[in-house]
Amino acid sequence: MQRRLIAIAFAATLLGFSAAQAQPLKKVTISVGTSVLTVAYPMATLPLSLGYWKDEGYDVDVQPVGASLQAVQQMVSGNSDFAQIGAAAVIQSNVMNKLPVRIVLANGVTDWSISVLSTSPIKGPEDLRGKTIGVFTIATNGVPLLKSYLRTKGMDVDRDRISFLPLGMGAPPVEALRTGKVDALIYWAGATAGFRNAGLDLREIIPPDWRSYPDYSLTTMQKTIDKASDMVVAIARGSVKATIYAIENPECAVRLHWKRYPDAKPKGVDEATALRWDLNAISQQLLTLQDGFKLNGGKQWGYAQADNFARLQSFLQEADLIKGGMPANTFLTNLPGFYDRVNDFDAAKVREAARKCETN
Structure with a gap:
């Protein structure tokens, strides 16, 4: 009788343990x-x-x-x-x-950068006057970063006729830069690596304080x-x-x-x-x-x-x-x-x- 009670108690313990183990994952x-x-x-x-x-x-x-x-x-x-x-x-x-x-x-x-083709005449911020820059979306973090950087150089996107074109990810930004639809891209580092993978020979302009x-x-x-x-x-x-x-x-x-x-x-x-x-x-x-x-x-x-x-x-x-x-x-x-x-x-x-x- 005692052994039976012990066996029942042991089985109950195992059942309790299994139930605990089987708790559904929280979504x-x-x-x-x-x-x-x-x-x-x-x-x-x-x-x-x-x-x-x-x-x-x-x-x-x-x-x-x-x-x-x-x-x-x-x-x-x-x-x-x-x-x-x-x-x-x-x-x-x-x-x-x-x-x-x-x-x-x-x-x-902040690992964003301004990237241009290696053959581009754009060497610094002053060369962005009158240019079109490809971005992920207009609401992307890169836009205010660039605006602020240009302001430190005495520039203004409206006055200097700098425009932004939303391109998303994947092939569109690559093709836009390759074909001259845009003059530069401003994206984060992982995206820029992807553009290089797609065959773009890029040169990056990175303000020194951005990564701080x-x-x-x-x-x-x-x-x-x-x-x-x-x-x-x-x-x-x-x-x-x-x-x-x-x-x-x-x-x-x-x-x-x-x-x-x-x-x-x-x-x-x-x-x-x-x-x-x-x-x-x-x-x-x-x-x-x-x-x-x-x-x-x-x-x-x-x-x-x-x-x-x-x-x-x-x-x-x-x-x-x-x-x-x-x-x-x-x-x-x-x-x-x-x-x-x-x-x-x-x-x-x-x-x-x-x-x-x-x-x-």
Whole structure:
């Protein structure tokens, strides 16, 4: 009788354990400020391939939605829980629209550049007078960056007849520059690497202070932080682990991306060329992510230093993109020990798994 009771108790324990193990994953949606999920977004896509978010108990849907403002709109309307967007959009949302968007992870720096064909007569900003510049969208971060840069050189886009043409991504910007429809492009580093892959021989003009500003960041709403702080930590931690993994083994990150997104693999070229192209793209993004880590103290991945966002806010004010301002801490996730929790994992094991190209 006693053995039977023990057996029943043991079986009940196993059933309870199995039920706990079978708990359904919680649904989470991340809107990404881009039109295509290329290999240049490992912090947003690689956690899916590696199972990091599932390990935390979440079934995450990552959706490209256009520019940063569209990603904010998706989050504000309740269609997504997080948005991967430019830092300027965070400040604009708070200051201009009173939307409590918060930085969860400060991922990268401002890695935009003005690119022209190597044979172009455009050598500096003064040569942009009367020219047409191709952009992702008119609302893209590159436009105010360029306007501000030109202002420091005594120039004005209206007075100097500089126009912008929205081209999106993929073939249109490549063809527009190649055929002379535009005289220059202003895009982020990963996109520019893609243009080179497509055959453009480019020369870049990069103002020296641009990479000193924070940019691409994982964000959420304050109400999400208030109601689901554990979930915010978990999503952030998965993104950080994926970043470390990709930095340790970019080639593995590319191949994992191809496996999950087969249509993302470059078409019409051999395997070696496809790999070289996508390594070019992801390498530019990884440099940006590493610079973002250094910019924010170089101690904890994703950590957001208020001073950096204060400087960015000043830049936006000087560029006449926002009226007024807020204390920079307003833009951040202000939870005690937040980044300690985000970085609470064995980074050495992540790197070891990356070297072996292991997945969960």
